[in-house]
Amino acid sequence: MEEIVKKWEEILSYLKNEYAITDVSYDSWIKPLELFQIEDNKLYLTYGGEQSTMTLGYVTRKYATPLKVTIAEITGIQFDEILVISQENAKQINREKNVVSINMEETSSFEANKKMGNSSINPKFTFDNFVVGRNNRFAQTAALAVAESPGEFYNPLYIYGGPGLGKTHLMQAIGNYIGKQNPNTHILYVTSEEFTNEVIENMRTNNNASAMQRFRDKYRTVDVLMVDDIQFIIGKEATQEEFFHTFNALHAMGKQIVISSDKPPKDMETLDDRFKSRFDMGLMADIGYPDYETRMAILSKKIEEKDFNLDESIRKYIAENIQSNIREIEGALNKLIAFSRLEKIDITMEIAERELQNFISPNISREITPQLIIEVVSEHFNLTVDQMASKNRSSNVARPRQIAMYLCNTMTDSSLQAIGLLLGGRDHSTIIHGANKIGEEIEKDESTRNLVETIKKKINPN
Template structure:
């Protein structure tokens, strides 16, 4: 049988439901939407409209039942494969414009290559949402990926957790592997690097183990080390990485590093490494502003092929500001809930379902970083500008407001506030606080702005 008709496919699905005791809700959510995309190379390729999450779940839960039912109904034992709508569309476009027949499974082979390299195939430049918080880091990452070893070496990306550093690291590696397959690429966390070094040193009498470790990390074209901050305090790891770094840079091999802070803030890191990390290009990623958060949510919803109202997306974007990971996690939960219950997601349902992400009754921790980022977002400037030395009015007044809010919404001392705002003197902070205090009494618009900022910083207050 070279194809499976809609009638036969329906019989297959009903067989799975009956024979494997699938509930009505699970059937409607996961099995009923499935369609046969193609039958080729003894494989039934099934179109999955519930996104990558759907493929992952169906593969674990229903792959075997589907395979059994297909064999029973058709009389032929087929393998089962899955494809997303966007992949099917790309496949159709390729087939339409192709002069020569290509070998099947090229994308699958690439995905396997990326998996083998420790990379996540989902993390590409194409699905990275660019905003004011990460535009510079993204542009630099693309330049590095296109010319490894020749542009910005080393390339050091830093920022808080869940802001997209790992996504950019994976995207760089995937781009190089795809466009320059002759280059050897190694992506590893600093923890893995450390553990492998410990294993080699533990058996120091076996010289071949240490030699093998060094060969693994020095006989490559591109080295990507994620979360380099975890080597702090590990002297042997720092020493080994120092020599690995020098060896690769000396041969014009690309090094890409990520961290939760810039090199100058590594208090106990070897000064030699600090200097080398800072010798290339440093790019920071800040918390996404409201517009970027909305764009991330919209792109995630599109990728999952799920229609969700702007009102719900706005609710999520307004209330979850900490990082992208939590933002996407909240949306993933809502989409899964909508599919399982086969219902639309309303703002009321979102508010109820996202209590673990958004707790209006729970007192929010007010920090200097939260205040600085909220003020920066409100005035459409960067947190770096607030902490920096610019003295134009577009920056100075928001900076004074940040000083005032830190003083009035936290228990921080003037000295601590000064440290948070670019190592400023306590007298400068006192002047800024007094300035806004006086302006509030004289100017209604300043009072309203401070009121709006306080509500943004602490909505439950």
């Protein structure tokens, strides 16, 4: 046992080199693994990253066997099985059984467009420069899993969210990653508009049958098909029919399909049920609005990329006031950079407020979203958003969390599942319980009623 502990860092390093695991994959899947216990000749590992069942299952399927082989080669110890479990399950095991966890304290800590097939994929969109926050962690994890093993696990991958939140970045990051790892892979990225235009153009040609056959050969012989903004094909009968048969052909051959949209299939009222059922065959991954910490991280990343200096107070001003999407944050930054370089002066708060007045309009009521509510509640109780999403059950955290549940449930149309995801992956029954508890207190207790009304005015001052 001691040998595995002592050689754990060597084992991981050997695994990375022997199986040609990229830096981003290593940091996402391998580095967060920690030794937990050995029982019945099974090695149990905990995973320190995203704690979803999807992620744990993927890490186990993808890396358990290579890890088992690597351990055997370096230490000579043969395990029947390697299992990756959540940190919560590990705590539960320790509570229920008198087992000895492996002590890791004495070990070291884990230390111009590019053409692919017939599509243009922007090389600047990678996983390395995608800023991960609570609003997009699940989607990023799913996208990376697809990029590592196209066609194997989540097919199709359906990414949805509002405009400017990073859907296109993630899709093209998949393409760039696959293209780098497997240069011979035929990857095709198109927008639904491009797909539609090709269908119309080929149908209008004199030799219609021949043109449509070329179109089908183009789309049905790829290894990876990515279609951005799929919602725009709704109502276009000929386009829908071509996409339906293209989807079926590729899926039957085990080819990877990645789709993006502004909403989940169930919210597309005029979408045929046959499309909904096929999209449901894979994995749905949503991207929400970035919280304050993520907006600040994105802004800092963009500033670094553009080699520009911007005072911390101005960064906070932008992050606090532009909450809708990443595209607007980048647009605001670009405007300040252009002004600074044209006028040859540094940006002050006065200049920022004046130049960004078209981006930041304090008098216009902001969209009320669960993310906004959680941020306001956190600020009111001097908590961080991460504390609100944590497992902490102390009253000074649990009560604000329940108030957030109540306000999200009563002030937005978001589903209980979506609210639960923003609050640390809690299930719908927990959200209902928390919301009902605060609702009952409001009816009985005037101080609670006043408290909630105060927070509501902060959320929506108008």
